[in-house]
Amino acid sequence: MTNPIQDVAGADFIFAIGTNTTESHPIIGLQVKKAVRGGSTLVVADPRKTEVAELAKVHLQIKSGSDIALLNGMANVIIAEDLYNKEFVAERTEDFEAFKAAVEKYTPEYVEGITGIAAASLREVARGYARVKNATILYTMGITQHICGTHNVFAVANLSMLCGHIGKPNSGVNPLRGQNNVQGACDMGALPAVLTGYQGVGLDDVRARFASAWGLESLPAKPGITVGEMLEGASHGTIKGMYIMGENPVLSDPDANHVVHALDKLDFLVVQDIFLTETAQLADVVLPAASFAEKDGTFSNTERRVQRVRKAVEPVGEARPDWQILCQVATAMGYPMNYASPADIMKEIASLTPSYGGISYERLEQGGIQWPCPNPEHPGTPVLHVGKFxxxxxxxxxxxYVAPAEMPDEQYPLVLSTGRRHFHYHTGTMTMRTGALEVYYGTEYLEINSADAAKLVICDGDKVKVSSRRGSVELSARITDVVPEGLVFTSFHFPEVAINRLTNPARDSIAKIPEFKVCAVKVEKTA
Amino acid sequence: MAEVTLTINGGQITVPQGSTILNAAQKMGVFIPTLCYDPELTIDGSCRMCVVEVKGARTLMISCATAATEGMVVETESPAVIEARKTILELLLANHPLDCLTCGRNGDCRLQDYAYRYGVKEGGFAGAMHQYPIEDDNPFIVRDMNKCILCGKCVRACAQIQGKNVVDYTYRGFDTKIAPAMDTTLAGSDCVFCGNCVAVCPVGALQEKVLRSKARTWEINKVRTTCPYCGTGCNFDLNVKDGKVVGVTSCDGDVNGRALCVKGRFGYGFIHHPDRLSKPLIKKDGQFVEASWEEALALVAEKLGGIRDNNGPDALAVLSSARCTNEENYLLSKLTRAVFGTNNIDHCARL
Incomplete structure (x- = not known):
């Protein structure tokens, strides 16, 4: 996020696109609700009528995957009606003319044909966003999980720059990240092309600095491959060994049958986890790890706030904290790694990472710190891009705009979209074992519109089989107007409803994110 | 900003204009008991527990809702104040089960605290008592409306923190009760079980189902940490008894204040679940066999080292974890690059 979570409540206009905020990020949802109670305008763009969409002044129920048309259409209106922030565009941005030319054809009438949103509604929303003092954009995977995910994000950023709603409080471009430390995993260089703080592995001076700190002659310069490419490599035999820590790609990645096939082909698979997940079951060696309650450390949240995780209890059985296991693996491979504590590791991180330079466990005792925090005296940076990008x-x-990779056709006439439920989390590894959440919400269902259900002669609660070109699952149908005609939806939390057997592994060419939000399916009644 | 100076229990205090007597007293470190007051919620002024004597005023004033004014002279524990508070407590206790011996909130109950403070042992008025069935048809929260003192904090927390408006006052007079619409149960309502009502309840009417049945309040050690679920980064206290996490309670988090969602507050049971992996496992003939750490680590080192040496470093690939800490992600990146010799590391940020 460019801005802090608390800023959301202070925005005059909230544009939430592709985020089921109140269900997937309930506490950020509270800020949205607070803003609405205080009189702010909320506009939600989502193919589903989610709880947050019900709270909105305007719900733009767009067709799945038509976000760029919508966002370019808003920009078209704002430029055509001369509502854009000329001072900001002139002083802070470049390539405006090219952008202006590109959005020229996205008139509200043209956009209506792609998105299904009435031209008048688009105009109203565009004017609303442009005219207020502070507007914020919230988004999550509804924007990114498309073959044009990166371009969707560009379209969001373009809109915010056009109106100068960035680099100041209560505004900004705010992706709400879905996992406790997905921000931190990126910050720490758990990515193929960068080391900590997004320092590129291709840069000689960066590699030299890390090699020297790590006591090595050199480090590999060639950028690595992404998760999808790893699985491709495994299935083709170019990747022979994998080390998986705390991830469950068998349930979380698209085209699950293919994932299992790929992991099966490896010569050697190590999985380090707290449970024997569907992925761990395929491993040659499973290393038992400590849970968050059993170790010290830090997580970085979606607003870049680094916060402490504190050990409350001893690890179960012989489980060990992941950081200790990693040190022991390195040592066993002839590279001694010794740290007295996670605080020591953070000292090394801070010494190699400009944006974490001022972060230490001593300071974190006083509360979280938002990076960039380059030195121990720096207070942290709640708002990014102030004065200068x-x-x-x-x-x-x-x-x-490009259409999704797989559109409905005669054989597979419905669009399947996937996402989260309020009571569960990711592949259910944790939330199915709480003694509470899975008791209350124990079975998954397929949301289907009454018009589609009528055509298929499906009643509420009927068992149905959902199939795509890649696989199928069975579950109960729930007839609801949360989804429009032509769209069905379910979550990916339930191992017995492994919906990612169906999803399309077509990926965004830049970020390599799969198109989870759109694939073509058919639904049949089974009982 | 304009300020006012007033006298509380003989001492002077200057506060910004608009402050209440309660704010001023708290600033001075003078304790005034409250039941319906909460700094994060709108002022209700209904419990009357916070009454104080203001010189020249016709009656006792509620300190939570009375503005401090210039020259005001306040007594917070005068005989009239104490008598009023005792009477309020006697009225509340007249219709409150005196089952502190087995109540999960024993030791963490404002009604109990104030009864002790003012020496009130029982209700002073004989009469009808509520006989509501205890609501425990959900796995998260137990509602015992016999213990409810109608302070309305849960109503305001639901409306003003959670924004759901699930519960409100229903019926009238003695029958007044906090309930969801149509007096259904929470499970039958739109409740999302955030438990933010439980966090503000001053008595035992709303309790965390598991936590309050597993530990007495004084047996618990609280450890502040950060939630392991979504990316919001809420802080909370893990409640630990005998080396086990028995519950989660709110603290004043940087991001979330006291608010939590159902996963954060009630989703901790996996920590001690019997399915947890407790020993290294090695697959032999298609079956997992328990192994020692030495054996497992040696095998990992041998196999991965072998692939690196025979097939080249780029035949290895690593998935790091958006669930693990920064330090652990850093170390796995270091292990991948410095020891395996490849940049083939990624994690589920793309998912």
């Missing part, structure tokens, strides 16, 4: 000028990246 991190790259200098804000660059408009013109983008064009």
């Amino acid at each position: 991190s790259r200098g000028m804000g660059k408009f990246n013109p983008v064009e």
